[in-house]
Amino acid sequence: MSDKSLCPPVLHEPASSSLGLEATLADLPSYDCLVDVAVSGFALASWLARYPRVPGAIVMDRGRLEGVITRQQLLEFAIRPSGATILEQPLQALWGYLERDCLTLPVELPIVQAMKRAVSRTIGLLTDPIVVQCAEGPRLLDTRALIVADWQIRGIETQARYERMQLQAIQNDKLASLGRLVDGVAHQILDPVGFIWGNLSHLGSYGEQLVQLVDAYRDWAEQSKQPIPWTITNLEESVDFDFLRDDLPLLLSSLRNGAERLKAIVSSLQNFCHLDDVYPHPTDLHQRLNSIVLLLQSRLSVQIEFVRNYGSLPPVCCYGSQIDRALMAVLVNAVDVLLERGTRAQLKAVTLSAAEQPYIEINTWVEQDAAAHSWAVVSIADNGPGxxxxxxxQILENFQLDRHRVKETGLTATHHIITSRHGGQLDLLDRPSGGLEVVIRLPLA
Structure with missing residues (x-):
């Protein structure tokens, strides 16, 4: 069979020349170059000489894939003693000399993974073309095209990583500026709150003394049997002195509670917006949890009960601001789920039963594992749908993926902070009574 009886190779170009991070083998040019085992080696060599861009040929036997013959194989065989004479025989007779392992990959395989498979071959096969299995049949892919495409994708990844680093640096700078701004504003708020708080005790003392003075005047007037001037009597009735005397302690107590709450909120805001520590420091997790709960309660439109069952936790050595973000993400996720259910109930005019009233339960304790490692455990559970x-x-898959390749959700960021940054553990558990329980374990030194 001569080379003229062989069909010309067909080049299949991709629809687009641009490659993305998720590009597959379908995005690379490949050749439809099938030859039958009945073709002679000399005819195949002449055929390849007519089409210098084709990397080789796919050998078929009655529709079954036998393997691949490359240009290099034919050249090496031709320079052997009597090689030119032997090449005049059909490929079927030469197959014992020319047969070698060929790499066959599906067309939907990503280019990055295909490159890993290609370079894992033995040294002698590294430059061999690759068979790509398509719906229309096998095609031949030049390994050089795969290498170039892989380098392009690596460059795209490097550029994307650089842009992410730049964006992260800008975001960190903005967060740092915002943190300094919030810290300054909080400090300016705390100063007048401190003045109010410090003077409330004096105001209460002065009020008691004034009440005692008025009572003393009243007692003197009753004992002296002298009539009280009508101007004083009218003034006493107009100001309702008895009501003022009873309400003044309540008013001072309300002011004291308000100032204390404002001080706690601003202090919590200061702690939450604190800049990242360079080194981990001992941190009171209970104080962090209380601060976050206090901030969340200020934004709730539906009443959510926070049940806190704190055990005896020692200070945990960690990055405080990162732990704040992790705990905040878990609590915000639970709050959003409960708010959504409460909003739906309000729209449908449905009254929730006592067991369905939204609540978040926070438990802390210390535990030891089988290897005698001590862990500080924080459990955050809700009674939502789970x-x-x-x-x-999907969440577990995101935990396993590269965090730069997925859209980072609250739980994904929390998983990264707990496991990668602190060497801890994060588990998602279904509660028997319904809802989701997030268990965070942080190692104790």
């Missing part, structure tokens, strides 16, 4: 099987699978 996670579906699909949602749980």
């Amino acid at each position: 996670l579906t099987a699909i949602q749980r699978q």
